Amino acid sequence: MPxxxxxxxxxxxxxxxxxxxxxxxxAAGSLAxxxxxxxxxxxxxxxxxxxxPQVVRRLAGQIRGPRVLVTGTNGKTTTSxxxxxxxxxxxxxxxxxxxxSNLMRGIAATLLREADLRGGLAPERPAVLEIDEATLLMxxxxxxxxxIVFTNLFRDQLDRYGExxxxxxxxxxxxxxxxxxxxxxxxxxxxxxxxxxxxxxxRILTYGIDDPSVAGAAEHAADSRWCPRCGxxxxxxxxxxxxxxxxxxxxxxxxxxxxxxxxxxIDLSDDAARFTLTLPEGKRTIELPLVGLYNVANALAxxxxxxxxxxxxxxxxxxLAAATxxxxxxxxxxxxxxxxxxxxxxxxxGLNQALHTIVAAKGEKNLVFLLNDxxxxxxDVSWIWDVDYEMLxxxxxxxxxxxxxxxxxxxxxxxxxxxxxxVTHDIAAALQGGLLRSGEGExxxxxxxxxxxxxARESLxxxxxxxxxxxxxxxx
Amino acid sequence: MEYEIRIAxxxxxxxxxxxxxxxxxxxxxxxEARDIGVKVEEIGIGHYFDSESYDLILIGGGQDRExxxxxxxxxxxxxxxxxAIERDTPMLAVCGGYQLxxxxxxxxxxxxxxxxxxxxxxxxxxxxxxxxxxxxxVAESTQVDAPLVGFENHGGRTYLxxxxxPLARVxxxxxxxxxxxxxxxxxxxxxxxxxxxxxxxxNPRFAxxxxxxxxxxxxxxxxxxxxxxxxxLELSANVAARALSGxxxxxxxxxxxxSSS
Ligand SMILES: [Zn+2]
Numbered sequence: 257m258p259x260x261x262x263x264x265x266x267x268x269x270x271x272x273x274x275x276x277x278x279x280x281x282x283a284a285g286s287l288a289x290x291x292x293x294x295x296x297x298x299x300x301x302x303x304x305x306x307x308x309p310q311v312v313r314r315l316a317g318q319i320r321g322p323r324v325l326v327t328g329t330n331g332k333t334t335t336s337x338x339x340x341x342x343x344x345x346x347x348x349x350x351x352x353x354x355x356x357s358n359l360m361r362g363i364a365a366t367l368l369r370e371a372d373l374r375g376g377l378a379p380e381r382p383a384v385l386e387i388d389e390a391t392l393l394m395x396x397x398x399x400x401x402x403x404i405v406f407t408n409l410f411r412d413q414l415d416r417y418g419e420x421x422x423x424x425x426x427x428x429x430x431x432x433x434x435x436x437x438x439x440x441x442x443x444x445x446x447x448x449x450x451x452x453x454x455x456x457x458x459r460i461l462t463y464g465i466d467d468p469s470v471a472g473a474a475e476h477a478a479d480s481r482w483c484p485r486c487g488x489x490x491x492x493x494x495x496x497x498x499x500x501x502x503x504x505x506x507x508x509x510x511x512x513x514x515x516x517x518x519x520x521x522i523d524l525s526d527d528a529a530r531f532t533l534t535l536p537e538g539k540r541t542i543e544l545p546l547v548g549l550y551n552v553a554n555a556l557a558x559x560x561x562x563x564x565x566x567x568x569x570x571x572x573x574x575x576l577a578a579a580t581x582x583x584x585x586x587x588x589x590x591x592x593x594x595x596x597x598x599x600x601x602x603x604x605x606g607l608n609q610a611l612h613t614i615v616a617a618k619g620e621k622n623l624v625f626l627l628n629d630x631x632x633x634x635x636d637v638s639w640i641w642d643v644d645y646e647m648l649x650x651x652x653x654x655x656x657x658x659x660x661x662x663x664x665x666x667x668x669x670x671x672x673x674x675x676x677x678x679v680t681h682d683i684a685a686a687l688q689g690g691l692l693r694s695g696e697g698e699x700x701x702x703x704x705x706x707x708x709x710x711x712a713r714e715s716l717x718x719x720x721x722x723x724x725x726x727x728x729x730x731x732x
Numbered sequence: 733m734e735y736e737i738r739i740a741x742x743x744x745x746x747x748x749x750x751x752x753x754x755x756x757x758x759x760x761x762x763x764e765a766r767d768i769g770v771k772v773e774e775i776g777i778g779h780y781f782d783s784e785s786y787d788l789i790l791i792g793g794g795q796d797r798e799x800x801x802x803x804x805x806x807x808x809x810x811x812x813x814x815x816a817i818e819r820d821t822p823m824l825a826v827c828g829g830y831q832l833x834x835x836x837x838x839x840x841x842x843x844x845x846x847x848x849x850x851x852x853x854x855x856x857x858x859x860x861x862x863x864x865x866x867x868x869x870v871a872e873s874t875q876v877d878a879p880l881v882g883f884e885n886h887g888g889r890t891y892l893x894x895x896x897x898p899l900a901r902v903x904x905x906x907x908x909x910x911x912x913x914x915x916x917x918x919x920x921x922x923x924x925x926x927x928x929x930x931x932x933x934x935n936p937r938f939a940x941x942x943x944x945x946x947x948x949x950x951x952x953x954x955x956x957x958x959x960x961x962x963x964x965l966e967l968s969a970n971v972a973a974r975a976l977s978g979x980x981x982x983x984x985x986x987x988x989x990x991s992s993s
Contacts, residue, residue: 414750414885419795476753481745487801489745629976635867636883638929641754660976663969667933670965671757679965 277308301364321382328407338558342575413634464515468494626708649673658686736769752792754930793827830924852893869905882927
C-alpha cells in the first residue's frame with residue numbers, strides 16, 4: 257500500500273500538553289465506559305480538546321498507513337465497516353470509529369482510545385473513519401486523508417444540515433483543498449456526487465451498478481433528477497433508487513461515466529446479495545451477507561476505497577464475504593423464539609430501501625415504526641411524507657406506531673393504507689405490542705429513527721434469549 | 733362518483749422539499765373517503781396552465797436553485813394563475829411556493845426573483861449567515877376552529893403589504909418574519925403559508941375548508957356538504973404537536989442556511 261500522501265502535519269514531537277490531553281481523555285473514556293454511558297464517545301474527546309486543541313492533528317499526524325474518510329448521507333457506517341473487513345482480510349489492523357462518533361469529538365475519542373499513555377499510535381496502522389457529511393471540511397483539515405469515499409447525497413434532517421445544495425457546496429470546497437496525491441472515490445450513479453470530480457486536483461475513482469435488471473420504480477425520495485449545468489431533467493436508462501441510476505442529460509450531454517469498479521449480474525435474496533465485481537484487475541463473484549441493493553452500492557464504495565489503496569481483489573472478496581451488519585442496521589435477534597429484525601430508517605431514501613427489503617420477504621408482515629424527533633433524529637418529522645410506505649399496504653398483519661412522534665407516524669401510516677393497531681410514545685410498549693400481535697413463526701420488523709433505535713435495541717437486548725444477544729462491537 | 737375536483741399541482745418534481753406531498757395525499761384521502769373523485773394534473777415547466785380548468789392549485793417548497801429554475805416559467809404562467817385566483821379558485825402555496833406567489837423574493841445571493849403577485853407580500857433573505865427560522869409552529873387562524881400546527885424551515889422573511897391579510901397569528905415559532913407574529917397570507921381563496929411538514933394531515937379542518945372551496949368552485953350552489961370523518965387520530969396528532977412545540981432542543985439554531993429558501 258502507498259503510505260503517505262500530500263502535505264502531512266509535521267511529525268510529532270510529543271508535547272507535554274498532548275500527553276496530558278491523552279491521559280485526561282483516556283481516563284474520561286474508561287470512566288464513561290465503566291458507568292455504561294454509551295461507550296463514552298463524546299466526553300473524552302471534548303476533555304482532551306480542552307487541554308490540547310490540536311489533539312486530533314497531533315495523534316493523527318503519527319499515522320503513516322493510509323487514512324480513509326467515508327462520508328455521504330446513507331451507507332457510510334456500512335461502507336466503513338466493509339472496508340475494515342477488507343483491510344482485516346489483508347491482515348491490517350485499522351483504526352476505526354463507530355456510527356455514533358463521526359463528529360470531530362468522536363474522532364478525537366477514537367484516536368485517544370487507540371493511543372498509548374504517551375499519546376503514541378502504531379504508525380503502520382491504516383485508519384478508516386466515518387465522517388458526518390457536515391464535518392468533512394474540518395476533518396480534512398485535521399486529518400489530511402489519502403482517500404475520501406463518498407456514498408450518496410440525499411435529503412436528510414434538513415433542519416440540521418440545511419438543504420442538500422449546502423452540503424454539496426461544502427463538499428466541493430473541501431475537495432478543492434486536496435493535493436494531487438489524494439484519491440477521491442465517487443458514486444458514478446449519483447449525479448450530484450459524481451459531479452464532485454470537477455474542481456479537484458485529486459485522483460478520481462468511480463464505482464457504479466451496471467445491472468438494469470435490478471432497477472426499481474421511481475420513488476418520491478429523489479433529490480437530483482435534473483442537471484445543474486443546463487437545467488434539463490435527467491434521462492435514466494435504469495433508475496435503481498432515489499436519484500441513483502444510469503443517468504444522462506439530454507441537454508448538455510453530461511452522463512454517468514464508466515466506473516472503475518462495477519457490480520453486474522446482481523442476485524438479491526432474503527439474507528444475502530450476490531454479484532460480479534469487476535475491478536481493473538479482473539472479475540470476481542462476491543457473496544455479500546447483507547441484503548438490499550443499497551448494500552451492493554456500499555460494497556462497491558468499499559471496493560473502490562480498496563482499489564484506491566492498491567489492495568488486491570482477493571482481499572476485497574474475502575472481506576466482503578466476512579461482513580456483518582452494523583449497529584441497528586439489519587440486525588436480527590431472537591426474543592422468546594421470535595425473530596426480530598431491526599432496520600434503521602432515518603431519511604426517506606434509506607427507509608424506502610428498508611421497506612423494499614421487507615416487501616421482498618415472503619409472508620405477512622409485522623411492523624413496528626418508531627419515530628423520535630430529537631436532534632439526532634431530525635426535529636422535523638415531515639420527511640415521513642416522502643417515504644413510500646404505500647408499498648406495504650395489504651401486506652401487513654400488524655402495524656404499530658411508537659416513539660415521541662407516534663401520532664405523526666400513525667397518521668402517515670393511516671394515509672398509506674396501514675392503520676396502526678397501537679399508537680404509543682412508549683417504545684418498550686410498542687415493541688411488546690408488536691411481539692404479542694405477530695403471527696406465529698413470522699419475523700417482527702422494527703423500523704426506528706436513530707435515538708429510537710438506541711432505545712429499542714436496549715429493550716430488545718434485555719429480552720433477548722441467552723446466547724442470542726448480538727455481538728458487542730464498539731458500536732461500529 | 734357524482735362529484736369530482738380537479739387539482740393543479742405546480743412543479744411537483746421540483747417543489748416538494750419538506751414532505752409537501754403529504755398535503756396532496758391528505759386531500760385525496762379525505763375526498764375519496766367521501767366518494768368525491770380527485771383528478772390531479774401535474775404542471776411542470778413549459779406546460780400550459782389553463783386558468784379555467786382547475787378547482788384547486790397546489791405548490792410546495794423548494795431550494796433557491798429550484799425556485800430560480802421555475803421563476804421564469806412561473807412569470808409566463810403568472811397572469812393565468814392570477815386570473816384563476818380572481819375567479820375564486822382556491823390555492824395552497826407552501827414555503828418556497830408561497831414566497832414565489834408574493835410580489836418578489838430577494839434571495840440570499842441578493843438577486844431578485846419576480847413573484848406571481850397573488851399575495852401583496854415581499855420576501856427578503858437576510859443572507860446565508862442569518863439565523864434560519866426553524867422549528868415547530870402553532871398558529872391561531874380565523875379560517876379554522878383548531879390551531880394550525882406544523883414545522884417551518886426558511887431563511888427568507890416575508891412582509892405583508894396593505895392588501896394582504898395574514899393566514900394566522902403565531903403563538904409559537906416565527907411565522908412570516910419572526911417580528912410581527914403574522915403567519916402566511918390570504919387573498920380571496922388563496923392561502924400561503926410557511927407551515928410545511930404536511931400541513932393538512934394534522935390540520936384536517938383546514939384540509940376540509942380547501943375541499944369545500946374547491947367543490948364550491950366547481951359546483952357553485954350545488955356543491956355537496958362534506959360529511960364528517962373520524963378525525964380522532966388527526967386531532968390527537970394536532971394536540972400532540974401543540975404539546976411538543978413547547979420543548980426546545982439544544983443547538984436548534986441551524987447551520988447551513990446556504991442556497992436555501
Ligand atoms: Zn445538462
